[in-house]
Amino acid sequence: MNSSFCKARTLSVAALALLLSACSVTPPAEPELPFSLPDHFNAAPASAYAPAEHWWGDFADDELNRFVDTALVSNPGVAQALARARIAEARVRLNRADQLPMVGVGLGSTRQRQNLGTIAAPSAQAGGDMYIISNNHNAALDVSWELDLWGRLSALTAAARADYLASAEQLRGLRQSVAAQVVQLYFDNVHARAQVELSERTVETLTEMSRQIGNRVDVGIASPADAMLSEANLGSAQAGLEQRREALERNLRQLEILLGRYPAGRLQTADVLPGVPASPTAGIPAQLLERRPDVRAAELALLGAGYQLGAAQRSFLPSLSLSGSAGYAGSQFSELFSSSNLVWSIAGQILQPIFQGGRLVAQVDVAEGQQSEALHAYAETALNALSEVESLLAVETLLQRREQTLDASASAAEEAVRVSYNRYQQGIDPFLNVLESQQRALDGRSAYITARLARIENRIALHLALGGGFDNQTERAEQPAEDDAANSRMTPRTTRNP
Numbered sequence: 001m002n003s004s005f006c007k008a009r010t011l012s013v014a015a016l017a018l019l020l021s022a023c024s025v026t027p028p029a030e031p032e033l034p035f036s037l038p039d040h041f042n043a044a045p046a047s048a049y050a051p052a053e054h055w056w057g058d059f060a061d062d063e064l065n066r067f068v069d070t071a072l073v074s075n076p077g078v079a080q081a082l083a084r085a086r087i088a089e090a091r092v093r094l095n096r097a098d099q100l101p102m103v104g105v106g107l108g109s110t111r112q113r114q115n116l117g118t119i120a121a122p123s124a125q126a127g128g129d130m131y132i133i134s135n136n137h138n139a140a141l142d143v144s145w146e147l148d149l150w151g152r153l154s155a156l157t158a159a160a161r162a163d164y165l166a167s168a169e170q171l172r173g174l175r176q177s178v179a180a181q182v183v184q185l186y187f188d189n190v191h192a193r194a195q196v197e198l199s200e201r202t203v204e205t206l207t208e209m210s211r212q213i214g215n216r217v218d219v220g221i222a223s224p225a226d227a228m229l230s231e232a233n234l235g236s237a238q239a240g241l242e243q244r245r246e247a248l249e250r251n252l253r254q255l256e257i258l259l260g261r262y263p264a265g266r267l268q269t270a271d272v273l274p275g276v277p278a279s280p281t282a283g284i285p286a287q288l289l290e291r292r293p294d295v296r297a298a299e300l301a302l303l304g305a306g307y308q309l310g311a312a313q314r315s316f317l318p319s320l321s322l323s324g325s326a327g328y329a330g331s332q333f334s335e336l337f338s339s340s341n342l343v344w345s346i347a348g349q350i351l352q353p354i355f356q357g358g359r360l361v362a363q364v365d366v367a368e369g370q371q372s373e374a375l376h377a378y379a380e381t382a383l384n385a386l387s388e389v390e391s392l393l394a395v396e397t398l399l400q401r402r403e404q405t406l407d408a409s410a411s412a413a414e415e416a417v418r419v420s421y422n423r424y425q426q427g428i429d430p431f432l433n434v435l436e437s438q439q440r441a442l443d444g445r446s447a448y449i450t451a452r453l454a455r456i457e458n459r460i461a462l463h464l465a466l467g468g469g470f471d472n473q474t475e476r477a478e479q480p481a482e483d484d485a486a487n488s489r490m491t492p493r494t495t496r497n498p
Contacts, residue, residue: 002038034379037285037386043393049251051468056183058277061270064186067259071182074260078178081171096155097265109333110136110348137336140327140343147322152314155307164302166297173293180256180464184457186257189269191453192248195446197271199241202442205444206234226431233435237442275450276459279396282466285386292467293387298378305374311366315360318352388465393456399458403451410444417441 040046045106052058072078116130148154159190210230216222243284253263281286289295322345355358423429 012107013276023334032423033382033384037289040284041282041390041393044282045388047281047283049287049468050281052280052463053468055468057279059183059274061274063269064183067186067255067267068179071259072175075178075258076169076260078174081167081174083351085164085167085171088160088167092157092160092164095153095160098146099148099153099157101143104142106142107141108137111209112136118238122141125207135333136329136451137331137333138327138329138343139336140325140329142323142325144321144323147320148322150314150317151310151407152317154433155311155314159304159307159311162300162307166300166304167296169293169300176293176464176467179347180460182255182258183460185251185258186269187273187453187456187460189248189251189255189267190271190273191449192244192251193269193271194273194449195244196241198442198445198449199237199244202438203234203241206230206438207436209434210234211352220401222431229431229435239441273449273456276400276455279393279459280463280466282389282393282401288385288389288467289382289437292465295378295381295385295467298374298381302374302378305367305371309364310366310491312360315363318350318351321349321351323347323349364487385465385467389462392465395458396462398410399451399455403455404445404453410441410448413437413441413444414496 052063054068056064078326112134114132114134116132148155210227213222213227213230217224217227252265252267255267256263256265305418324344326342326344328336328338328341329343330336330338335341417434418431420437421434424434425430
């Protein structure tokens with residue numbers, strides 16, 4: 001007995017079990033994640049999650065708020081996701097329509113000639129053709145309906161609905177992502193402006209210092225080498241300024257594209273990075289998995305795969321189709337709708353698949369593979385979501401301490417510039433000490449500004465990772481009444497391990 005025959009026999013037994021239990025609805029078993037969830041995030045104390053619908057408002061920047069509102073309306077990616085959601089919703093209606101009777105009205109008219117043959121005339125003249133010209137007019141109402149006895153069509157409709165809800169979650173996730181990208185790029189531009197402003201102040205300071213050193217060289221107090229070093233330092237600072245201006249121009253245009261605007265580089269942003277708002281509460285891991293759009297979409301994809309498997313298994317059962325037609329048919333249109341011209345027909349068909357070259361078995365195998373893939377994809381998505389939150393929470397304090405340390409270091413380096421230059425003017429220290437302190441001051445203050453940006457970036461990523469905002473109470477897929485043992489191997493919801 002080969003493996004193909006064994007598989008076919010197993011599926012036949014499964015089909016018979018479905019047939020016997022078609023009238024009873026058994027709740028599907030709920031699969032569990034391959035890992036357990038703690039009571040709270042390890043990187044943060046236990047707390048209740050407080051959803052922030054417009055968390056970017058905590059930065060108190062009206063221009064930023066306007067940019068986010070614009071992007072959520074004008075961003076091409078959001079428009080594409082909205083179109084995909086509409087397509088998925090239309091597919092639900094298409095699948096639901098397959099469960100309903102199809103009704104059509106037809107009106108036809110036919111005129112035809114029918115040859116009967118050729119007859120010979122009694123004289124020597126040629127004979128003639130015999131024919132009949134007839135008219136046929138008809139008007140009919142046609143009905144056809146495949147009865148969903150075993151819930152196959154219902155399962156397909158439920159799968160389409162799960163896909164629609166998944167696309168809605170993807171839309172919500174994309175809106176969250178676009179909002180976070182706008183906030184990120186906005187503060188990238190603020191950071192770039194702050195770096196440009198720092199470089200401009202540095203160039204101004206070095207220009208004045210170079211002028212003073214030049215005067216000292218002219219009167220013989222300083223060495224010409226000091227003037228050359230001062231000019232070289234000034235040139236390096238000017239090149240750094242142009243590099244920072246280049247970064248600002250690029251960032252401005254990226255933000256304009258995200259807003260759906262022409263990249264002209266004309267947006268205006270703040271010049272100084274704001275303070276970092278208080279950290280949001282994270283809630284508990286189980287709640288995170290229930291509100292994250294990507295996790296919800298993966299869960300709904302798992303649900304849809306379960307329904308697809310149920311539909312594939314039901315394909316082994318017989319299908320019942322009904323059709324009917326009623327109307328009028330006659331040769332005279334004026335008398336078409338008389339009672340004597342009434343015609344009707346009713347037909348029924350039961351079709352039991354017997355041999356299809358392994359097609360039905362292959363469909364079940366494909367559906368089982370897709371279901372298994374969806375299950376592992378859901379677990380991977382859930383793990384990534386939990387990892388993101390844990391990592392972002394863990395580095396919050398580290399980034400704050402780094403910023404404070406760099407601020408103190410930059411302040412000390414700036415004071416060292418003043419002291420070293422005074423000592424140089426007094427002839428105590430060489431000019432190289434001044435150059436070194438200047439470079440340290442510039443690097444230190446630039447690093448401090450970048451550290452502030454890193455804290456803001458982490459806060460943006462944390463809000464995004466927590467998955468709040470934009471109607472996070474998305475409708476959950478309801479299990480249709482037709483769902484029975486065929487879907488008992490998969491549930492629309494996953495178990496949350498305590």
